[in-house]
Amino acid sequence: MAELKGWRDIPIGGMILEAGNATEYPTGTWRAFRPVFGEAECIHCFQCWLFCPDSSILVDPENEKMVGFDLEHCKGCGICASVCPVNAKVIKKADEELAQDDPRLCIRMVEEGKFQE
Amino acid sequence: MATKLLPKELAKRPDRLSPGHRLCAGCGASIIVRQMLAAIDEPVVLSNATGCLEVATTIYPYTAWRVPWIHNAFENAASTISGVEAAYRSMVRQGKIPEQDVKFIAFGGDGGTYDIGLQALSGAVERGHQFLYVCYDNGAYMNTGIQRSSATPLGAHTTTSPAGKVIPGKQQFRKDLTAIMAAHGIPYVAQAAPSQWRDLMKKTRKAVNCGGPAFMNVLSSCNRGWRHGTDETVEITQLAVDTCYWPLYEVEEGVWRLTYKPREKLPVEEWLKRQGRFRHLFRPENRHLIDRLQEEVDRRWERLLRLCGEA
Amino acid sequence: MSKFEALAGNEAVATAMRQINPDVVAAYPITPQTSTVQTFANYVADGLVDTEFVTVESEHSAMSACVGASAAGARVMTATSANGLALMWEIVYIAASTRCPIVMGLVNRALSGPINIHCDHSDVMGMRDSGWIILFSENGQEAYDNLIQAVRIAEHPDVLLPVAVCQDGFITSHGMERVEIYEDADVRAFVGEYRPQWSLLDLEHPKTYGPLDFYDYYYEHKRQQVEAMQHAHRVIQEVAEAFNRTFDRDYGLFEPYRLEDAEVAVVVANSTAGTAKVVVDRLREEGLKVGLLKPRVFRPFPAEELAEALAHLKAVAVMDRSISFGAMGNAGPLFLELAAALALRGVRMPMADYVYGLGGRDILPREIESVYRDMLRVAETGQVERMVTYLSVR
CATH class of the missing domain: 3.40.50.970 (Thiamin diphosphate (ThDP)-binding fold, Pyr/PP domains)
Incomplete structure (x- = not known):
């Protein structure tokens, strides 16, 4: 957390001069579930990037690759996994109730407490 | 050349909304904002009504906005941006600042748009300011803790239209704000949903390039108010579209056009049953409310088809 | 030109x-x-x-x-x-x-x-x-x-x-x-x-x-x-x-009018100050030492300068064109603030408030004159009989 400043040291009128400084605020601590990226399965369709409410899908724009998650900010909502067409395909193919942390999925949602590197 | 509406192309430009904002996990509002702003190549200047999007993105001393942004109050996002736009036009005309094809956009929730901000919105579009007003409609005052608004669907439980022993949730249908805005005769009005991202982006581009005031009503799931899982946002939004509770259409220079027709129009129940706010409607004594809602959805859908020349 | x-x-x-x-x-x-x-x-x-x-x-x-x-x-x-x-x-x-x-x-x-x-x-x-x-x-x-x-x-x-x-x-x-x-x-x-x-x-x-x-x-x-x-x-x-x-027009925080050697004064803002000046001139002709202070700057309130300008007086009346309902004595806001400004700077003198002209009710020179005559009496006795008067109300 930033140190609290006095009235002489902040811009007037409540103006915030540092655009996008919310990146300094870690919302990743809210997470109960963590998205885990299965690079091998990914087709780099960027659907997860399109739908992430937290701008937390990391992409390599030059090579047009999805590269992972911004875990500093990802709140673990699971939308990326739900919109992933690879996941949809896997779930359909499995023809069974698939656990959300099934290793066959492109984006798996793993309980934070149970996550291991 | 405008950037192609391909995710890989759009992702080449940094997000205009940064991470680190404090909207709830799975919020529909920031999905809408990200998609819409990604579709616009030009510089943007935003105003924002008081509401979830405003409070959660700008908790001092932090801001998630990487573009110029102003919040004034609850009911005046439209009049505030009208002042910004007037200032821009005046100063450009006088040669005080350069002309840069700035797109002025106001964001407000349904409370700030259907209800308290309706007058300011009506006035600002009547005056012909060049701006796009976006209502992210989650169907209640979510920021203050889920109170009913005139956008709340019939039967929905909110904290001011609770499902009680005598009154089973909200007793009125949603106000048809999109049609009200179309009645203003402004160049562009559309209804959209982020689950249909390409449709939303195309409409956004049309709206900011229509040469006058534009209005878009965009369905925004709120998993806290609608009562569904944080990962179901997109799916449940699409169900609203496929049941025709939330049809996707546009009104361009007075011409109504359906932009998406579900292959199979699903019963509204399919959308309702996925949300806790409608749970009480599935009790036998409340069944008639689902029927009433279905009738109204059908009536409005038929009317829309007629307006769009599809009936 | x-x-x-x-x-x-x-x-x-x-x-x-x-x-x-x-x-x-x-x-x-x-x-x-x-x-x-x-x-x-x-x-x-x-x-x-x-x-x-x-x-x-x-x-x-x-x-x-x-x-x-x-x-x-x-x-x-x-x-x-x-x-x-x-x-x-x-x-x-x-x-x-x-x-x-x-x-x-x-x-x-x-x-x-x-x-x-x-x-x-x-x-x-x-x-x-x-x-x-x-x-x-x-x-x-x-x-x-x-x-x-x-x-x-x-x-x-x-x-x-x-x-x-x-x-x-x-x-x-x-x-x-x-x-x-x-x-x-x-x-x-x-x-x-x-x-x-x-x-x-x-x-x-x-x-x-x-x-x-x-x-x-x-x-x-x-x-x-x-x-x-x-x-x-x-x-x-x-x-x-x-x-x-x-x-070539002189503005300050307020305008004193024949105030320097006055013994009593009225403080009144906006157009009524113009009428009051006429009254001051008339009473001066009678040899009465009356003056006027017309506030120009109400915010920020120039408390110190006001206290200084009024300190030599024997009595002051404020004329308020509004009421601060429920405030001390149901007085007007200008009176209340001025009274506080004087008291806190140790300027002690009898003060009274005259509410007037609500909703456009005319304020006549003779009414302003009555305020001066009241205050001249107060200056003599040192006693304020009524802190707040609602002028010309029926």
Whole structure:
């Protein structure tokens, strides 16, 4: 957390001069579930990037690759996994109730407490 | 050349909304904002009504906005941006600042748009300011803790239209704000949903390039108010579209056009049953409310088809 | 060369607006302000100004658009009265706290209800804690001069606060008087170009205006407003000196009239001060040592200077054109604040309040004279029989 400043040291009128400084605020601590990226399965369709409410899908724009998650900010909502067409395909193919942390999925949602590197 | 509406192309430009904002996990509002702003190549200047999007993105001393942004109050996002736009036009005309094809956009929730901000919105579009007003409609005052608004669907439980022993949730249908805005005769009005991202982006581009005031009503799931899982946002939004509770259409220079027709129009129940706010409607004594809602959805859908020349 | 014209107060204000040539005016018609916006609309229609005139659908939107335009770096003006000001209320506070140097012509009118379109000061007194600088004007000339000065005061980098310039509804807003109108070029040179340090339209440096400000910083932003108000006290006087050098009209924090050797005085703002001057002259002819103090700057309240100017008197009456209902003695706000200012500076003298003219009720010279005669008695006895008198009420 930033140190609290006095009235002489902040811009007037409540103006915030540092655009996008919310990146300094870690919302990743809210997470109960963590998205885990299965690079091998990914087709780099960027659907997860399109739908992430937290701008937390990391992409390599030059090579047009999805590269992972911004875990500093990802709140673990699971939308990326739900919109992933690879996941949809896997779930359909499995023809069974698939656990959300099934290793066959492109984006798996793993309980934070149970996550291991 | 405008950037192609391909995710890989759009992702080449940094997000205009940064991470680190404090909207709830799975919020529909920031999905809408990200998609819409990604579709616009030009510089943007935003105003924002008081509401979830405003409070959660700008908790001092932090801001998630990487573009110029102003919040004034609850009911005046439209009049505030009208002042910004007037200032821009005046100063450009006088040669005080350069002309840069700035797109002025106001964001407000349904409370700030259907209800308290309706007058300011009506006035600002009547005056012909060049701006796009976006209502992210989650169907209640979510920021203050889920109170009913005139956008709340019939039967929905909110904290001011609770499902009680005598009154089973909200007793009125949603106000048809999109049609009200179309009645203003402004160049562009559309209804959209982020689950249909390409449709939303195309409409956004049309709206900011229509040469006058534009209005878009965009369905925004709120998993806290609608009562569904944080990962179901997109799916449940699409169900609203496929049941025709939330049809996707546009009104361009007075011409109504359906932009998406579900292959199979699903019963509204399919959308309702996925949300806790409608749970009480599935009790036998409340069944008639689902029927009433279905009738109204059908009536409005038929009317829309007629307006769009599809009936 | 300046020239003298026969103008109603509202026309004088509209003329100042034309000469100032603001980038944006957002306003809504309301009696008795209406002729200001009508006159200004003619200037816009005839291409005499570069202003974008935003003809909003309400006063709430007027002030909202002003805030948006001011944040965008524009020079912004508006005008209103009474209920219009009340509808702006929420944004009146936001304009001040967002540090928007908006200038408002405020034509004082009774704030309902029942509805009444005539003059009193209940509208402006409600905004006294909102963070606006407030200037009073006795007549059209002063409204004109104050409006010109207001631009420089508001936009001063040490201030950056909105300014309301008051005049009395109908009495001076519609009363035709001789007003000295300065050369357009001189007024433009006096107000200068507005060069804001920050702008929402600075696309290279995107800024966030109006964030959610909690207990950790809100108080600091309020402290900054206090600082700005303190600077305003000095800046108002500097601008007045510059104005005097340029246009040869002397303005201060207030105007003393035959006060120096007076034993009793009346403190009264806006148009009634003009009537009171006539009464003072008449009583002086009788050899009575009476004087007048006409406040010009109500916010920031010049407590120290007021106390100093009144310290030598034997008795003071304040005339208030509004009531602070439920306040001490149901007195008027000007009296209460002045009484506190004197008491806290150890200036002890008998004081009384005379509420008058509510809802446009006429105030006659003989009534003002009765106030002086009351105070002359009080000065002799040292006793105030009644702290608050509601003049000419039936």
